[in-house]
Amino acid sequence: MLKLGIIGTNWITQQFIDAAKASGEWALTSVYSRRLDRADEFAGQNGVSETFDDLDKFFSNGHFDAVYIASPNSVHFSQAKLAIEHGKHVIVEKPAVANQAEFEALDELLRAHPGVLYFEAARQVHEENFKLIQAKLRTMDRIQGATLTYMKYSSRYDAVLDGQEPNVFSLKFAGGALQDLGVYLAYDAVAWFGMPDDVAYYPTLGPTKVDDSGVAILRYPSFNVTLNTGKSSNSYLPSEIYGLKDTIVMDNAAELGQVTYHRADGKTDNLGVAPDKNPMLAEARDFAAVINDPASHAKDYQAWRQLSRNVNKLLFNLRQSAHLYFSDAERDTPAE
Structure with missing residues (x-):
């Protein structure tokens, strides 16, 4: 049974937890929220007791194999980076990151941590x-x-x-x-x-x-x-x-x-x-299958990673075409 930690206590997090439980492959063990009272409330609703309001302690002391990240888009990168550095598998809600630079930085980090798997939760x-x-x-x-x-x-x-x-x-x-x-x-x-x-x-x-x-x-x-x-x-x-x-x-x-x-x-x-x-049931099953037996599912995993990379590139290029920027750095980055 894979142990699951979560970042975010909204409706989509609950939907993923329900799917993870229904798959028979996951057990929720740890909850992070910026507000400890909210983490405690959400954890209690799901029958767990390990809660954190400090992200570093969550990754250092939390008892989980993979983290599901459902936070604002702009912090997906920094939270996924922390997870990878702590050896935790990552399931991040779409969009995986805000731009291509973040995607490539995570790719480089994953190469330095070959035992960590990273999934974008594009459920369909x-x-x-x-x-x-x-x-x-x-x-x-x-x-x-x-x-x-x-x-x-x-x-x-x-x-x-x-x-x-x-x-x-x-x-x-x-x-x-x-x-x-x-x-x-x-x-x-x-x-x-x-x-x-x-x-x-x-x-x-x-x-x-x-x-x-x-x-x-x-x-x-x-x-x-x-x-x-x-x-x-x-x-x-x-x-x-x-x-x-x-x-x-x-x-x-x-x-x-x-x-x-x-x-x-x-x-x-x-x-x-x-x-x-x-x-979200199908993706919960698929992610568990890859984590439990990465060698047998390497082709699927690489296909999902390449698809995620291409989608991220497409979203960035679409925003560039419309001069819709999230930061000043993006203004100076050409579309590819």
Whole structure:
């Protein structure tokens, strides 16, 4: 049984803990929060007693094999760095880091700590319907593009409208729609179609100067892919991948609850399967499998790392195209 430590005590942390327990591979043992009373409360709700409000002590004295990081985007890098230096496996919520420089710095650190594994928690990559779409694409004669949409009104946007600046809507904390819901769409595009030749992002900036919503255009040699994302409104549009006379339709490009293949003869096939009740269950199982037997799962692990690297690069290039910067250093860093 793998021992799990967590950073962050929000709803998504609880969802991962529930998935980890349901997988039968994990046991929560240690909780960190900036506020000890909050760590104690959250730990008590989950039947554990080891809590910390000091990050160094959490990594030095905590009894866990891997840490799940669900903190603001801007501190993913520093917290993952500490974890690796202390020999802890890392599962970090998407986006893995804020920019390419951070990704490469962690890569170098991982090479110096070859026994440590690092995972970006891009949950849909591990789900069956995602893989079924990927397999179906290989059978289609011609791909002519895609329109992928994921827009959901954030529970924190009311605070923005009241003049506040929550972390998820703050440049200081590497927030915004692209760095949140847009990550799911970036994973879809890169995994299904590869890296684009050229990109452009057209954000709609909100009161806090982050992108409340935006449209990205990814240019490939023979088609374009459009990504529609946002956190200030709800969209109920399906997402589509266009063949010649055939089309794959998804109810939602991130949640992938229903997937339908519209054949050239006008008939339809249900490609998807009923998703797990907890959407993080598949990744919890996959991460445990790699940690328990890294040699047998080395190919999968390296594929996920390369996909994470490419998605991070895509997100950075999209932001650069829109002159949307999280720091002054990013202004002087060209897109690749």
